[in-house]
Amino acid sequence: MTIQLTHFSAAFVFALFASIVFGITHRETTRDMVRYGLYCFAMFLGGVLAAGWAMWLVRR
């Protein structure tokens, strides 16, 4: 069985699961875990979008 993800959906899935693991392993309390996980997720996706727009500008 194979699966074909788009570039963005692959980045989204990666960001989601990596953020969950980072949140759990890098913080002590549940509240801090959730906050750090959300922060990591936002940074991952923000980085993807920023890099995408940067490449679009370079291409112009």
Added chain:
Amino acid sequence: MANSTIAKAKPAAEPAATAGLMPVIAPAVGWLIPGAGHIIQKRWIRGALLLISIGTLFVLGLMMQGHIYKANGGDILDILGFIGDLGAGGMYIVTLAMNGGQGAIAFAIADYGTKFMIVAGLLNFIAVADAYHIAIGKKQ
């Protein structure tokens, strides 16, 4: 009198023995099955989330026809890929046994799949370290 002293001492000795083994058992089990190191220390939700996250990343990598690295002494990137993959523990062993992960990385998504599996292994290394910290009492 002496018997009652021994009877009182016994229950205290058992938790100490368990705590003594846990720093070894939890990382080993956690490496073999992602999240299991947390689950055997009664961190049910954390363990389940780690299992789902790392397991899904690895399986998605396989489904994207990613390549899995075997032990090798060649290119440095291949060696690093092997170390990353090895972190997935039981999933890596089962995949090798089933002759999976033989993708040729002929297109971009397959390359993403390869990275997914390597990152799943590396994330499991972090989870193993976390399980160890819980076992030694450094983390709750």
